[in-house]
Amino acid sequence: MTDPHSEGRRIDDATGTETTGHSWDGIEELNTPLPRWWLWTFYATIVWGIAYTIAFPAWPMISGATEGVLGWSTRGEVAADIDRVAQSNSALTESLVTADLATLPANEELHRFAISAGASVFANNCSQCHGRGAAGVQAAGYPNLLDDDWLWGGTLENIAYTVRHGIRNEEDADARWSQMPAFDEILSDEEITALVTHVRSLSDMAEPNAEGESLYIDNCAACHGDAGLGDREQGAPNLTDAIWLYGGDAEAVEYSIRNARFGVMPPWEQRLGEAQVRAVAAYVHSRGGGEDPAGE
Incomplete structure (x- = not known):
């Protein structure tokens, strides 16, 4: 009885090695076994992989990962170092x-x-x-x-x-805690423009104007002071030092006056x-x- 697995196999003349019976465009595949050392190394990596997945965290789960029998983790190492x-x-x-x-x-x-x-x-x-x-x-x-x-x-x-x-x-x-009122519905557009100019003039960024100064005294001086030096008890900023939390250009100052600012820190x-x-x-x-x- 003929072995179906030996069909087409022969001994290669050049190498003396048996072929596998496979041929592609006349090129035959030699049945050359892998070196023993390579096979044993391969088997060792399989054993190592199985042992590693048992001992250490390895497989991802739905809400975590397998912990491994050793209970080791990089987080634990870092926590120990911090301690x-x-x-x-x-x-x-x-x-x-x-x-x-x-x-x-x-x-x-x-x-x-x-x-x-x-x-x-x-x-x-x-x-x-x-x-x-x-x-x-x-x-x-x-x-x-x-x-x-x-x-x-x-x-x-x-x-x-x-x-x-x-x-x-x-x-x-x-x-x-400090809170600046929004003047958008308190002052007219013309008054806000005059006030913006006066506030910027306190830091030498604009020319002072009498209308703006009067509006400032009536609406702003209670917190920022008559001279615009601010009040730390109320958290009211100094308007004379050219340092601006939200910017000192006319548009930024106008926005602050119209809408107020309300920054929060936890x-x-x-x-x-x-x-x-x-x-x-x-x-x-x-x-x-x-x-x-x-x-x-």
Whole structure:
């Protein structure tokens, strides 16, 4: 009886190797076995793959992945590293929480630790709005933290309070709060134009006018002051320093007067904890615009 699998097979004259019986356009396939070392390596990778999927996280599921019998994970490794660093810095962290912020810069080691830690906190939580370099985004109303213009003060205590409680949010009863009325339905178009010119003249960006000055005294001076120097108790900005949160061109100032602005910053106390709040305050304060307590 003829073996159907041997049909067409023959010994190749050149190599002395049996062919498989397959031929394509006269080219025959040799039945050359794989090297033993290659086969054993291949089998070893299969065994290794099975063992790996049993021991380590491997197969994706609907809401997670198989955990593996070893329970290992990269997240766990990172968490362990974070815990180790936190333990090594625990003494400095405790000192930062209890330190008097007014005198923090005098403690060189603690101040350096706070700034270093605060840089990481800022990059992870604040840079999305204030920019990677803390220069803010004027078009969106995110303040520049590098200058010395502060609505509620720029000392370490003031900055920490703002970070801790936020601005005009509904989550924290102690949030910084100020609200400018919209004058679109209070003043006429001509009056708003005159007021815009006067406000810009306070920063030497336009020529003063008597009508605008009178409107300013009647409608704006209660918060911004007769001379336009602002009031940090109310969070009213200084209008004389040519620093503008939303821009100082006529169109931007007119929009602010007509519609008012209402920027919101969330409170960070619950999310960060007191140590990180103080650390990021120290970092922001060190960027160049921070004030000494006596400078208020």
